[in-house]
Amino acid sequence: MGLVWYFRTWSTDGTTSSALYQKILNNYIQPLLHGLKHNEKERFDPSQFQESIVQGLNQTGTDLEAVAKFLDASGAKLDYRRYAETLFDILVAGGMLAPGGTLSDDMTCTEFCLFKAQEDMETMQAYAQVFNKLIRRYKYLEKGFEEEIKKLLLFLKGFTESERNKLAMLTGILLANGNISASILSSLFNENLVKEGVSPCFAVKLFKSWLSEKDINSVAASLRKVGMDNRLMELFPANKRSCEHFSKYFTDAGLKEISDFARNQQSIGARKELQKELEDLMSRGEPLKDIIAYVREEIKKNNISEQTMIGLIWSSVMSSVEWNKKEELVTEQAIKHLKQYSPLLKAFTSQGFSELTLLLKIQEYCYDNIHFMKAFQKIVVLLYKADVLSEEAILKWYNEAHLAKGKSVFLEQMKKFVEWLKNAEEESESEEEDAD
Secondary structure, three states, X not given: OHHHHHHHHHXXXXXXXXXXXXXXXXXXXXXXXXXXXXXXXXXXXXXXXXXXXXXXXXXXXXXXXXXXXHHHHXXXXXXXXXXXXXXXXXXXXXXXXXXXXXXXXXXXOOOOOHHHOOOOHHXXXXXXXXXXXXXXXXXXXXXXXXXXXXXXXXXXXXXXXXXHHHHHHHHHHHHHHOOOOHHHHHHHHOHHHHHOOHHHHHHHHHHXXXXXXXXXXXXXXXXXXXXXXXXXXXXXXXXXXXXXXXXHHHHXXXXXXXXXXHHHHHHXXXXXXXXXXXXXXXXXXXXXXXXXXXXXXXXXXXXXXXXXXXXXXXXXXXXXXXXXXXXXHHHHHHHHHXXXXXXXXXXXXXXXXXXXXXXXXXXXXXXXXXXXXXXXXXXXXHHHHOOOOOHHHHHHHHHHHOOOOOHHHHHHHHHHHHHHHHHHHHHHHHHHHHHO
16 A cells, blocks of 8 residues: 555656656665565574574473473474574584584573483483474474484584583484484594594494394394495594404494494405305306315405305306296206306315205205296206215205295105105115125
8 A cells, every 4th residue: 555655646746757766666665675684684594593492492491391392382483494403503512513513602502402411311312302303393304403413423523522422322312213314324434533533432322322222133224224234344444444353342342233243244245245256257267276266265264164155156156147038948058057067066065064055045046036946956966966965965955954935846856866865875775784
């Protein structure tokens, strides 16, 4: 109505159009824009935002239920989306953090925050609930919260030991509850944190907290999901990045579960590398004596059992060739291929358990690869004739040690051959008795 009034008044008093425009600009639009700008500044000013949050926390004090309710209500009035980082800085450290982790001294801070709380699990669990309720209420804060934790981990050197401990305990609880992803641990691989020994120390507290809420299988699954399962060694400098050092550090800290997990992951990684190298050697057509020598060296170097190695060799042998898709042709191809590599298999089946392991691997492979279902018996017979598999191992597999996978099919295939083995064994025993 005001703008219409200006037009009516000024258009009837002989004012020119350019002068009319200037009057409208000076008397109406500029004051209007000034008012909007003032309101906008008040709404989007970080200092105003911080004052509001700090004041609310000072009023609620140590009552974390009241804190959760205050934060819930404030989200309707304050712009959490724009000031997520400021909000989380205040809740953790009491005020806005400058680069490096020190508190900005030009704004009011609060004593009622994570860093000023008691250093115990019960208190940290209560704080975790505050964050959990806040993020469940305002889902858009999820990403900002994860980024905040990553940032806080990079600032660890700027915090006191007690502050680091509290943050580690809280982070472990949040990881256990699924409030944040284990990908945040990448911040701990920062060169300066690793060099100063801050990273492994923090990780110990974090994992203790995490394992107090969940078991090692849950922790391992979370780490694998984001590819952190093979990176834990990076918590240490390059000159200390060994399985032995990692194992001793975490075992001495009372975290043997983490030590064993890391050792197992390194072993899996080494096996994958070994299998890939074996496949490459076979693809290049390297002499079998050279491949056998290489495998023996790897067994010695990495302390790998013969049972484990025969499984790797079988997988490598079967992965080193492109198999025919026709069932009637694949058996013939497999026999020819395995005949070539039978000396390699024989070199690492010196123990009965190794032979049985190989039999189980063959059964599993033939079941998982449908074109090989009818080839099982022919493969076993070939390896028996090549002196890779003994009759004792085959009979043990047949009578008690076979897998459930394809059991009826494979036992039926082996029935006649097993009967022949038993008869041959009986004849041999009879001949021995006659000789006596």
